[in-house]
Each structure stands twice: as structure tokens, then as C-alpha cells.
Amino acid sequence: MRHDVLIVGAGPTGMVLALWLAKMGVSVRIISKASGPGTASRALAVHARTLEFYAQAGLAEAVVTEGFQVGGVNLWVGGERQAHVALDETGARYTRYPFLHIYPQDRHEALLAERLQAAGVTIEWNTTLVGFEETADGVIAHLTLPDGREETAEAAWVAGCDGASSTVRKVLGIGFPGGTYEQTFYVADVEAKGPPMNGELNIDLDSADFLAIFPLDAGARARLIGTVRETDAEAGQMTFEDVNRKAVESLKIEVTKVNWFSHYRVHHRVVDRFRKGRAFLLGDAAHIHSPAGGQGMNTGIGDAVNLAWKLKAVVKGEADARLLDTYEEERIAFARKLVGTTDEVFSLATSDGNLARFVRTRILPVVAPFAARIELLREWVFRTVSQLEIDYRGDFLSEGEAGRVRGGDRLPWLDLGEGRSNYDGFGDFSWHVHVYGYAGHLLEDWCRANGVPLWIFPWQTDFEDAGLARDAVYLVRPDTYVASAAHAASTEALDDYFRIKGLKLPLV
Incomplete structure (x- = not known):
């Protein structure tokens, strides 16, 4: 059976990628040479940004309750x-x-494996990637199964989430x-x-x-x-x-x-590159650094969320394949900055x-x-x-500025009272338009015609404190980063954004 994505490695990075893709209707196969979820609680810290991503997938409550x-x-x-x-x-x-949330990695991995199973994806443990080659429309991977038999697997894309000694990275010949x-x-x-x-x-x-x-x-x-x-x-x-x-x-x-x-x-x-052809590197396969700041696992999960919605868009015909180039552009810059910063701080401390x-x-x-x-x-x-604080300002998918918010910024989070926030609608992993103030009929009609959810929040002075501009239009990506920010509600500008970025409308 040919799958859309073959994921190699079933740590938190690989499992989050598989779970996000499965929830978006993408066919995935995930393998791991390990015998099962980790039994040693290596990574502990789950940071706020990761919990925000987990809230999209209905995971945050379980993680917060158990940790x-x-x-x-x-x-x-x-x-x-x-x-x-x-x-x-x-x-x-x-x-x-x-807060800083403590959730041991062994329990973390067990929860992710359980949610993957519920989503119809079974992790294939004791299964080793031997190698792979790229074809015109996919990859052919060579696997060793638990009983020692060899198998050839086909997929459109392969994701290397297989740790610091990554086989995917070695097959690609990418420097580290x-x-x-x-x-x-x-x-x-x-x-x-x-x-x-x-x-x-x-x-x-x-x-x-x-x-x-x-x-x-x-x-x-x-x-x-x-x-x-x-x-x-x-x-x-x-x-x-x-x-x-x-x-x-x-x-x-x-x-x-x-x-x-x-x-x-x-x-x-x-690594020198996060992508080569139809293969991607994520998590420890792409970057490793001091564990002192508790950044490693969270950064790998951020890689997975960034790549997942882009792979889905390309697999489903909602975007040109060039969208996948933005994964490396956005994540490699942050990885280099993170490794450089943690190295400097750790060196001073020791x-x-x-x-x-x-x-x-x-x-x-x-x-x-x-x-x-x-x-x-x-x-x-x-x-x-x-x-x-992570942002993608200046990158291909990021445009405009309204208030203090620029394209590429994480959408400011707002407490709307009674347990509600402006992040509550992101569980569909879709594009959204946010307006804080007045939207207008033209924008409402455009969003309705193109299948883009429109959220209108009555203006409050607190919104300005968060950096938002009154009546501005914020186009928000599926990972809750602002793609485009504009003071005027121009539907032509939204059409141009999707056309220039190779994204297709209407969304389905």
C-alpha cells in the first residue's frame, strides 16, 4: 500500500507529525526501530507554545491534567x-x-501513541529503515520487519524523525x-x-x-x-x-x-539542510543542543507542526509543491539561532x-x-x-503589518473571559481570518465564498495593548501564525496573497 507520508522515528516529533497528518486526512505510515514507547523519562519540559499546539489537537487538557x-x-x-x-x-x-509544565517523556510518548491508535494509525515498532531512493513521484523505502523479513514500501514523501544518528539524514548525505x-x-x-x-x-x-x-x-x-x-x-x-x-x-x-x-x-x-527532494529532517535528526533549557523536544514538535499543514496542503492539492520549501526556510533559521544562543549561555554558565x-x-x-x-x-x-517569541518575519509566507503585529508573528493570545480566548477556533487545522472590530460585508462574503472561517471580535482597548489594530484583517495560518496583516479589509489583497504563494481557493 502506498502512503502519502512515511515517518521514520516514533519519538514525540514523529508521533506529533503523524497525529497532525492523520487528523487532517493524510495517509501516514510511521515506523520505529525501537521496541515501543520510551521507558525513560528523558525530556521533561513542555512549554507554553507546545501546549497551544496541543490544544488544537485536543491534547492539552490531558497533558496539563497529568503533569x-x-x-x-x-x-x-x-x-x-x-x-x-x-x-x-x-x-x-x-x-x-x-507556566513551565513537567510531563515526563515516557508518559508523553504513551499518550501520543494512544491518540495515534485512536486516529487509526498503528506505530510499527521493531521496524528499521535500511535505505530509500527517490522516484519521479515519491520514494521507495527498504525496511527490515520485526521478524527479519525485508519489505519495500512506497510513499510520496518521507520524514526523518529518527534522532541524532538519523538514517534518513545519512541516506541523504546531509552534513551535520x-x-x-x-x-x-x-x-x-x-x-x-x-x-x-x-x-x-x-x-x-x-x-x-x-x-x-x-x-x-x-x-x-x-x-x-x-x-x-x-x-x-x-x-x-x-x-x-x-x-x-x-x-x-x-x-x-x-x-x-x-x-x-x-x-x-x-x-x-x-544540519546543512532540512529538506532534500522528497525527504525532510525534523527534531534531533536536524538539530541537537544543550538540554539545560528544555528546548529540544519542544523544538522538534514545532518542526512537526510547521511541516504537517504544509504537507497536507500539497497532498490534498490545495497548494503548489513550492510551499514545502518554506519548511526549511522557517525552521532552519530558528534552529541555528537556538543552538547558537544555548551554546553561548551554557558556555558562560560552565x-x-x-x-x-x-x-x-x-x-x-x-x-x-x-x-x-x-x-x-x-x-x-x-x-x-x-x-x-518564535516568528517567521521576512519569510516567503509572511506579509504586512497592522498595529505591532507583522506577518510571521504568532497571533497574540487574548483572554476573552469565562474561559474563552481568540484561539478557541483553531481545532480544524485550517486557515482563518481574524478581525478585531468591524469586518464589513465584502470580507464576510469573501470568507464565505472561499471556505475561510471568519472570526470577528468586538473591539476592546485591551486588544491594542496586545499589539492588534482595530478593524485590521489578520490572515492566520493553520499553525496560528499570522500570514498577512493589513489595515484595510481588501479582498483583492487576500486573493493576491493566495495566488502569489501558490495556495488555491476556495479551501475545501
């Missing part, structure tokens, strides 16, 4: 808490999810430049007592050994993510006792039980150099308490870490 909400972040230097940021206060005007951090990362799930066991995220920047303490509940359990320098003779031999005293002594943490401990080296790399140590131990204790009280700075940090 643990972190409402604040603390910065420790010299054994003392130097700064505190309340996330729920900082982010409440930007999103329905103003970057480097490896000198430090060894360790991860420990512990039960403990002490001041940082407060149900919030705690970060210690005292020494060159970085340590972040992610709560797993309100105070009894936590995950320690830290770094330590190993000699060649010590490589692969580390135990928790080797890092316990140095890593947690200054924070007065008393570890009573270690439930899981692992250590590994981390790379920082971005450097043995005199300047870096002076900044951490002398400058930060003085500056951090004042910086944490600056509202604009707190909000910027929240928007950046939660990935609400």
Missing part, C-alpha cells in the same frame, strides 16, 4: 537564592499556559556540523529534602558545574540535570556518588533515594575562565535581584523560553 505545573524559577549563587521569577504572573497576559561539549551531562531522578525542593525550577550557577533542579511534584521528587568534567580514564564509569557532594552540597540538598541515574555527552549541531567565574559569582548576585524585578525583562525571558 505538574511549575509556577516559578529561582537562581542560586553561593548557596543563596539570588532571584525569583513567578511565571504565572509573568506570562498570564500572553498565553493560557503561563557542530561540536561536542567538554562536560559530561548527568541526569538523576531523586527523592530529597532541602530548600530547592520547593516545587519550582532551581538553577545553581555557583561553580563551573552547572546544576538545574526540575521538580517532579510539589516538593518530594526532582530531577537533577548537571555537568561534570570527566577524565578519559573516568569516561563511562560515573555513578551518582561521584557527583552528589560537589553538585548539591552548596544548596543543602539531602538526597534520600536515587530512582534513576544516567550520564552522556552532548553535541551542538544543526566556563572555568576567570571572566565567566567573576560574572557568575560577583556580578550575578548583584544584578539578578534587580533584573528579576524588571517586568519587561521577565516577560521577554518567559516568551523566549516558552517559545512564544
Whole structure:
């Protein structure tokens, strides 16, 4: 059987891509060389932007209910808490999810697999991609099945969501430049007592050994993510006792039980290309970096959401194939920026150099308490870490400006009261037009004739605070980014946008 999309890899990135495509009526086949969903809770953090995407697919409520909400972040230097940021206060005007959400990856993957099954897609575990070649209208993939038999599979497109050692990337011959951090990362799930066991995220920047303490509940359990320098003779031999005293002594943490401990080296790399012919790279197959900011899994999910609606449009004949070029354009720029930023921040936090140590131990204790009280700075940090700040300004699909909102921006989220928001209608994965104020009959007729949902929100002064312009027309993409922003309700401009971008009307 020929499928529209063959997805290689069934971690969160691959499963989100499969789920989004299935919900949009695209035929998918998803395989994984793993024996089943992960049993180790590697990635923990689910950021606000990911939860917004999950709300579109009816996933957010389950994730939020099952996980643990972190409402604040603390910065420790010299054994003392130097700064505190309340996330729920900082982010409440930007999103329905103003917190850092802890949801262990093993439970996360199990939920995604369950929802995929309900959508009629069965993950084929213990199935390995050996290689593939491109044809005039698709790809022919060579698979090894669980019983050792070989099979040839056909698909129109292939998506490599198969991790840092991606077979898809190797078959394509795409470079993966970057480097490896000198430090060894360790991860420990512990039960403990002490001041940082407060149900919030705690970060210690005292020494060159970085340590972040992610709560797993309100105070009894936590995950320690830290770094330590190993000699060649010590490589692969580390135990928790080797890092316990140095890593947690200054924070007065008393570890009573270690439930899981692992250590590994981390790379920082971005591929040269996110697409080659009929194949795409997503998630760790395309970019890897320090785990300290909890960005990796969320970035891979963002890749999947960005590509899914574009693949659907091309598969269903709603757009020219050139739409798929915008996946690389939009996501590779962000990946390079993210890897560069996390590398710089992590290097400063872990450097043995005199300047870096002076900044951490002398400058930060003085500056951090004042910086944490600056509202604009707190909000910027929240928007950046939660990935609400990602935009595609200046890219092919992004046009215009109205108010402070430009084409390529994430549509500002608005609390409309009584549990309602302007994001409530995006569950159909379609294009939408938003007007805050008066729309007019011409625009209403155009939207009706072209199958584009029109949302008209009576004007409120709070909308201007969010950057929106009164009576402006915002054309919103299926992933809730603004495609076009214009002050005048010109239906000709909307026609031109769809024609120039290779998108076909009416939408069906």
C-alpha cells in the first residue's frame, strides 16, 4: 500500500507529525526501530507554545491534567537564592499556559501513541529503515520487519524523525556540523529534602558545574540535570556518588533515594539542510543542543507542526509543491539561532575562565535581584523560553503589518473571559481570518465564498495593548501564525496573497 507520508522515528516529533497528518486526512505510515514507547523519562519540559499546539489537537487538557505545573524559577549563587521569577504572573497576559509544565517523556510518548491508535494509525515498532531512493513521484523505502523479513514500501514523501544518528539524514548525505561539549551531562531522578525542593525550577550557577533542579511534584521528587568534567580514564564509569557532594552540597540538598541515574555527552549541531527532494529532517535528526533549557523536544514538535499543514496542503492539492520549501526556510533559521544562543549561555554558565567565574559569582548576585524585578525583562525571558517569541518575519509566507503585529508573528493570545480566548477556533487545522472590530460585508462574503472561517471580535482597548489594530484583517495560518496583516479589509489583497504563494481557493 502506498502512503502519502512515511515517518521514520516514533519519538514525540514523529508521533506529533503523524497525529497532525492523520487528523487532517493524510495517509501516514510511521515506523520505529525501537521496541515501543520510551521507558525513560528523558525530556521533561513542555512549554507554553507546545501546549497551544496541543490544544488544537485536543491534547492539552490531558497533558496539563497529568503533569505538574511549575509556577516559578529561582537562581542560586553561593548557596543563596539570588532571584525569583513567578511565571504565572509573568506570562498570564500572553498565553493560557503561563507556566513551565513537567510531563515526563515516557508518559508523553504513551499518550501520543494512544491518540495515534485512536486516529487509526498503528506505530510499527521493531521496524528499521535500511535505505530509500527517490522516484519521479515519491520514494521507495527498504525496511527490515520485526521478524527479519525485508519489505519495500512506497510513499510520496518521507520524514526523518529518527534522532541524532538519523538514517534518513545519512541516506541523504546531509552534513551535520557542530561540536561536542567538554562536560559530561548527568541526569538523576531523586527523592530529597532541602530548600530547592520547593516545587519550582532551581538553577545553581555557583561553580563551573552547572546544576538545574526540575521538580517532579510539589516538593518530594526532582530531577537533577548537571555537568561534570570527566577524565578519559573516568569516561563511562560515573555513578551518582561521584557527583552528589560537589553538585548539591552548596544548596543543602539531602538526597534520600536515587530512582534513576544516567550520564552522556552532548553535541551542538544543526544540519546543512532540512529538506532534500522528497525527504525532510525534523527534531534531533536536524538539530541537537544543550538540554539545560528544555528546548529540544519542544523544538522538534514545532518542526512537526510547521511541516504537517504544509504537507497536507500539497497532498490534498490545495497548494503548489513550492510551499514545502518554506519548511526549511522557517525552521532552519530558528534552529541555528537556538543552538547558537544555548551554546553561548551554557558556555558562560560552565566556563572555568576567570571572566565567566567573576560574572557568575560577583556580578550575578548583584544584578539578578534587580533584573528579576524588571517586568519587561521577565516577560521577554518567559516568551523566549516558552517559545512564544518564535516568528517567521521576512519569510516567503509572511506579509504586512497592522498595529505591532507583522506577518510571521504568532497571533497574540487574548483572554476573552469565562474561559474563552481568540484561539478557541483553531481545532480544524485550517486557515482563518481574524478581525478585531468591524469586518464589513465584502470580507464576510469573501470568507464565505472561499471556505475561510471568519472570526470577528468586538473591539476592546485591551486588544491594542496586545499589539492588534482595530478593524485590521489578520490572515492566520493553520499553525496560528499570522500570514498577512493589513489595515484595510481588501479582498483583492487576500486573493493576491493566495495566488502569489501558490495556495488555491476556495479551501475545501
